[in-house]
Amino acid sequence: MSLPPQFTYAEARELVPQVREITRQADERVSELRAQAARAAPGSRQAHKLKEWVTAAINRWADDITALGALPKGLWTVDFDSGEGFYYCWSFDEADLLYYHPYEEGFVGRKPLTELPGGTPHLLLN
Numbered sequence: 001m002s003l004p005p006q007f008t009y010a011e012a013r014e015l016v017p018q019v020r021e022i023t024r025q026a027d028e029r030v031s032e033l034r035a036q037a038a039r040a041a042p043g044s045r046q047a048h049k050l051k052e053w054v055t056a057a058i059n060r061w062a063d064d065i066t067a068l069g070a071l072p073k074g075l076w077t078v079d080f081d082s083g084e085g086f087y088y089c090w091s092f093d094e095a096d097l098l099y100y101h102p103y104e105e106g107f108v109g110r111k112p113l114t115e116l117p118g119g120t121p122h123l124l125l126n
Helices: 009-039 045-067 121-125
Strands: 077-081 086-091 099-102
Touching: 009 045, 009 077, 009 086
Parallel strands: none
Antiparallel strands: 077 086, 086 099
16 A cells, blocks of 8 residues: 655645635535435435435545545545645635644644744745
């Protein structure tokens, strides 16, 4: 099994618009399917099928994110491996790549990049 690609901040940030668009499309599809499922008769074949399609849409999103070399984490959250003990972390509707978290802490350890020990890469790009 190969390790996921590692990204500099600039490389990860460059992918954010593409990740955002993939995620926006998936979110719209999932929202549409969930709305249809809510209108379907509980326990019906239609309701069951719509739930399967929701799962398939989420799995496709994860596959599309993985194909970019990033890591899908949770629903609509994406990590980019820095190779330095932390992930750059993006969640849906965030305008830019502004957070990170150590490998061992996950999303609950998420902090602004301004708190990154050793520097703030996004400030260097502006």
